[in-house]
Amino acid sequence: MPNWEEIFKEKGYLFVDPHHDMSRLASLFRSNGVRRILDLGCGTGRHLAFLSRAGFEVSGFDSSKTALDLAKKWLKEEELSADIHLGRMEEQFPFSSDCFDAVISIQVIHHNLMQDILLTVNEIERVLKIGGYIFITVPILGPKPENPEDDWKLHQVEDGTFIPQSGPESGIPHHYFTEDELHEVFKKFKILEMYMDDTNHRCVLAVKEF
Numbered sequence: 046m047p048n049w050e051e052i053f054k055e056k057g058y059l060f061v062d063p064h065h066d067m068s069r070l071a072s073l074f075r076s077n078g079v080r081r082i083l084d085l086g087c088g089t090g091r092h093l094a095f096l097s098r099a100g101f102e103v104s105g106f107d108s109s110k111t112a113l114d115l116a117k118k119w120l121k122e123e124e125l126s127a128d129i130h131l132g133r134m135e136e137q138f139p140f141s142s143d144c145f146d147a148v149i150s151i152q153v154i155h156h157n158l159m160q161d162i163l164l165t166v167n168e169i170e171r172v173l174k175i176g177g178y179i180f181i182t183v184p185i186l187g188p189k190p191e192n193p194e195d196d197w198k199l200h201q202v203e204d205g206t207f208i209p210q211s212g213p214e215s216g217i218p219h220h221y222f223t224e225d226e227l228h229e230v231f232k233k234f235k236i237l238e239m240y241m242d243d244t245n246h247r248c249v250l251a252v253k254e255f
C-alpha cells in the first residue's frame with residue numbers, strides 16, 4: 046500500500062502549478078500586512094516557491110522527506126528561501142505559538158482520522174496570530190465512478206472517513222468533510238469564504254478570531 050513518501054519517490058514533482066487562487070490570496074495577504082506564512086503539508090514546494098517569490102517569509106512542514114528534498118532543490122534552483130521541517134501534522138508543530146500571519150494547507154488535513162484532524166486544527170490555531178488567515182482545501186466525496194478502474198473501493202472506518210483499497214492513494218485515510226463539519230472544526234475562526242475550486246476541492250478562507 047502506498048503512502049505519500051512512496052508516491053513522491055515514484056512520481057517526483059506531482060503538483061507543480063500553484064492553486065488557482067494563490068495570486069488572489071497573495072494580494073489579500075499583502076494588503077493586510079501578512080509577512081510570515083506556514084504551508085502545512087507543503088509537499089514538493091509549489092506554494093513555498095510561489096509565496097517566497099512573491100516576497101513572503103515562508104515555512105514548510107510535511108511528513109515526506111522525499112517531498113521536502115524536492116522542495117529544497119526547487120527553491121535552491123530559483124534562489125528562493127524557505128524554512129523547511131519534517132514532521133507529522135497530528136503532532137506538535139515545530140513552531141512557537143502566535144508566530145504566523147497565515148497558514149495555508151492545500152489538500153492535506155483530510156489525510157487522517159477525525160481525532161487526529163482535531164489535533165492538527167489545534168496546532169494551526171496555536172501557531173497562528175489572532176487576526177491571522179487560514180486557507181484550507183479538502184476534497185469532497187463524489188459519486189461512485191462509472192468506470193470500475195477509477196473506483197478507489199473506499200472502505201469506511203468512521204463517520205466521513207474512508208481508506209481507499211485501490212487507486213493511487215490506497216491505504217491513505219481520507220476524511221470527506223461536510224460544510225457543517227468545516228464550520229464546527231474551525232469554530233474559532235470567522236469564515237470569510239467557503240467555496241468549491243476548479244479541482245473539486247472545498248476551500249475555506251478564514252480569520253482567527255480568538
Ligand SMILES: C[S@@+](CC[C@H](N)C(=O)[O-])C[C@H]1O[C@@H](n2cnc3c(N)ncnc32)[C@H](O)[C@@H]1O
Pocket residue numbers: 049050060085086087088089090091092106107108109112132133134135150151152153156
Ligand atoms: C495531496 S498532497 C498536497 C501537497 C501540497 N500541499 C500541494 O498542494 O502541492 C498531500 C500532502 O500531505 C502530506 N501529508 C500527509 N499526511 C501527513 C501528515 N500526517 N503530516 C504531515 N504531512 C502529511 C503529504 O506528504 C503530501 O505532501
